Amino acid sequence: MVSILLKDCSWILTMNPPDKVLKNVSIYIEDSFIVEIGPAKPEAEYVIDCRGCAVMPGLVNLHTHAAMSLLRGYADDMPLDVWLKEKIWPIEEKMRAEDVYIGSLLSCVEMVKAGITCFVDMYWFSEEVCKAASKVGIRALVTCGTLDLGQPERAEKEIERVKKFLEFVKGLKDPKIKAGIGPHAPYTCSKDFLEKLRSIAEKEKVPIHIHVAETQEEQTKFEKEQGMREVEYLEKLGLLGPDVIMAHCIWLSKEELDIMAKYGVKVAHCPIANMKIGQGGVAPIPEMLRKGIKVGLGTDGPASNNDLDLLETMKFAALLHKLHLRNPAIMRAQDVLVMATRNGYEAVGFEGVKGVVEEGVKADIIVIDMRKARFTPVHEVSTVLSHLVYVAKGNDVRDVIVDGKVVVKDGKVVTVNEEDVLNLAQKTALDLVTRR
Numbered sequence: 001m002v003s004i005l006l007k008d009c010s011w012i013l014t015m016n017p018p019d020k021v022l023k024n025v026s027i028y029i030e031d032s033f034i035v036e037i038g039p040a041k042p043e044a045e046y047v048i049d050c051r052g053c054a055v056m057p058g059l060v061n062l063h064t065h066a067a068m069s070l071l072r073g074y075a076d077d078m079p080l081d082v083w084l085k086e087k088i089w090p091i092e093e094k095m096r097a098e099d100v101y102i103g104s105l106l107s108c109v110e111m112v113k114a115g116i117t118c119f120v121d122m123y124w125f126s127e128e129v130c131k132a133a134s135k136v137g138i139r140a141l142v143t144c145g146t147l148d149l150g151q152p153e154r155a156e157k158e159i160e161r162v163k164k165f166l167e168f169v170k171g172l173k174d175p176k177i178k179a180g181i182g183p184h185a186p187y188t189c190s191k192d193f194l195e196k197l198r199s200i201a202e203k204e205k206v207p208i209h210i211h212v213a214e215t216q217e218e219q220t221k222f223e224k225e226q227g228m229r230e231v232e233y234l235e236k237l238g239l240l241g242p243d244v245i246m247a248h249c250i251w252l253s254k255e256e257l258d259i260m261a262k263y264g265v266k267v268a269h270c271p272i273a274n275m276k277i278g279q280g281g282v283a284p285i286p287e288m289l290r291k292g293i294k295v296g297l298g299t300d301g302p303a304s305n306n307d308l309d310l311l312e313t314m315k316f317a318a319l320l321h322k323l324h325l326r327n328p329a330i331m332r333a334q335d336v337l338v339m340a341t342r343n344g345y346e347a348v349g350f351e352g353v354k355g356v357v358e359e360g361v362k363a364d365i366i367v368i369d370m371r372k373a374r375f376t377p378v379h380e381v382s383t384v385l386s387h388l389v390y391v392a393k394g395n396d397v398r399d400v401i402v403d404g405k406v407v408v409k410d411g412k413v414v415t416v417n418e419e420d421v422l423n424l425a426q427k428t429a430l431d432l433v434t435r436r
């Protein structure tokens, strides 16, 4: 039995309700669960001194392609289609399973050090993403990326691949790894293919993760070809439900937002990647939140961000909408914190993990050392919420606990040798881009 005491936490952001902050109490964790929060300081195997620290639920990166870390900085500052067609796709064709493992391992190290305790992935060789996440000890919803481009033979093969992946995850027996299905987008998957994937998701009770309405060009072309918009189309073929995570969701009509609210669809908002592709448009996130749609935050892949720092994404999310809507009162610090924690965990649906710090829930917790110039002063409790959104960076995270186990201690990952991972990733990335 593993026990941990987070001793004398200066501030605990419980996130339930969003602005409830506890002061100068300790958290006792046993096995996977938070057992006690209060003044008592029971004996524990690991004692972590949390004086001067803010303690909060771990962050959820609701949309990424972890293995693309190998292509980080390889090609930037160019139009999306040129970036994809001339740079990314030719390299991805040469990617092998071991590349995906190493790229994912690198990303898992980067993410967990930055306080991300759970991520949602979409890529190929998804088995390797699972293995990397398992090795690092991070929670993951790994969705098997797939598309058929309207080719029936390809669709058939892809269906088999998806089914095989779902079986693989069952065999893993790691309660921190969940499987899902990741159809790339409505415009790269045929109607028939999406219907089949939906029925598999239904049967296997796994979530669906899909890109939706990322660029205006995509939206206009889709509407012209199908006679309806993407979300209307997905509703018509029966794909929508509370188990669907849609990434981006920029070019949507009011009617589409109503449909999404009706089905309880979850949204992964990726403001940094959206800004980087420079295609205009801002996802109508404040409107989604008003309609009760659960929105979480994502970094998108590390080749289109270019890092996996969700604290940075939180700040961008807060600022982008204030600028766009000329309203400094929207997307407040506590709203963004809810998106990064509770909403994210609700979307991934791990049993017992709620994105809150309270007794009886699973312990996915991060500790942020506030004894730094840029976190000074703290006027009142609400200042801590503000500092975490507007000041904190990933490398302010000092300790990370996932499922009741210490994964990062004093800023160092304890589950893998970081130096080895960096060396391996460097070597693999260079080999990949020069491979014939």
Ligand SMILES: [Zn+2]
Pocket: 063, 064, 065, 211, 247, 300, 301
């Ligand atoms: Zn993406």
